[in-house]
Amino acid sequence: MTEEFAGKVAVITGAGRGMGAEISSRLAQAGASVFAVDLEPASESAPGIVPVPCDVSDPRAVRAAAASVLADAGQIDFLVNGAGLVSVTRPVETISDDDWARLMGVNVNGALHWMREALPGMKARRSGKIVNLSSRAGRTLANFAGAHYSASKAALLGLTRQVALEAAPDNVHVNAIAPGLVETPMLSGSVDERKREAARAATPLRRIGTTSDIAELVLFLLSPKSDYITGATVDINGGDLIL
Ligand SMILES: NC(=O)c1ccc[n+]([C@@H]2O[C@H](COP(=O)([O-])OP(=O)(O)OC[C@H]3O[C@@H](n4cnc5c(N)ncnc54)[C@H](O)[C@@H]3O)[C@@H](O)[C@H]2O)c1
Numbered sequence: 353m354t355e356e357f358a359g360k361v362a363v364i365t366g367a368g369r370g371m372g373a374e375i376s377s378r379l380a381q382a383g384a385s386v387f388a389v390d391l392e393p394a395s396e397s398a399p400g401i402v403p404v405p406c407d408v409s410d411p412r413a414v415r416a417a418a419a420s421v422l423a424d425a426g427q428i429d430f431l432v433n434g435a436g437l438v439s440v441t442r443p444v445e446t447i448s449d450d451d452w453a454r455l456m457g458v459n460v461n462g463a464l465h466w467m468r469e470a471l472p473g474m475k476a477r478r479s480g481k482i483v484n485l486s487s488r489a490g491r492t493l494a495n496f497a498g499a500h501y502s503a504s505k506a507a508l509l510g511l512t513r514q515v516a517l518e519a520a521p522d523n524v525h526v527n528a529i530a531p532g533l534v535e536t537p538m539l540s541g542s543v544d545e546r547k548r549e550a551a552r553a554a555t556p557l558r559r560i561g562t563t564s565d566i567a568e569l570v571l572f573l574l575s576p577k578s579d580y581i582t583g584a585t586v587d588i589n590g591g592d593l594i595l
Pocket residue numbers: 365366367368369370371372389390391392406407408409433434435436437438458485486487488530531532533534535536537538539
């Protein structure tokens with residue numbers, strides 16, 4: 353339990369596995385009440401974590417899920433938009449309208465839907481922190497995904513900056529992080545071992561990121577230690593962007 357998170361209410365999307373699961377469990381251990389949103393929330397519930405089944409790409413489902421969180425907890429102090437889909441690398445001319453819409457629907461619209469629900473209460477209370485999980489793909493390009501992934505993650509950065517400016521007068525902080533490769537089911541499901549090893553060897557710090565690396569940064573951005581940071585994109589990639 354830590355003072356900065358005790359009693360706080362956090363909504364984490366994409367909390368069923370990977371980065372979202374790690375962030376949820378760290379926050380719960382630190383004393384926050386965590387609402388763990390996912391298409392497939394973890395079946396075993398841990399202390400302090402309430403699973404919330406919800407498709408973030410569906411605005412009505414998000415409205416209903418947010419209403420249930422507010423009915424249960426009264427407010428939302430923290431929102432982490434981590435739900436995401438990746439794509440396989442392929443030429444842009446082969447990306448169908450459906451594929452494009454599916455990725456945008458989760459990676460961009462999902463964050464928009466949850467911010468729309470969380471912001472009014474945060475602004476009214478003049479307190480709130482939002483962290484959007486973008487990607488290095490949104491800063492430069494994706495090594496292992498298509499243009500729809502890069503475009504969705506770049507759009508999320510633009511959304512983050514604009515909402516940060518709007519929310520700043522009400523003391524609501526909105527930031528994004530841009531991870532390089534991180535060991536999660538998303539990575540192992542989309543990139544084979546040989547390519548992962550080549551990527552590791554080419555990373556200046558000579559390792560792939562861990563969910564722990566990511567959770568440390570996100571908890572910093574949710575804590576009072578980051579009270580003068582908003583509208584930022586924080587790179588976390590083992591030095592990839594030096595190159
Ligand atoms: N793993 C990486 O190398 C990497 C790098 C940079 C950025 N990211 C981004 O970080 C975030 C977390 O990635 P991860 O590696 O932990 O992914 P992951 O695939 O391991 O976990 C993502 C979670 O999002 C959930 N999800 C997907 N669609 C959803 C929907 N419509 N509604 C609700 N939940 C949904 C999935 O069920 C899953 O539990 C993603 O946005 C991803 O794009 C990942």
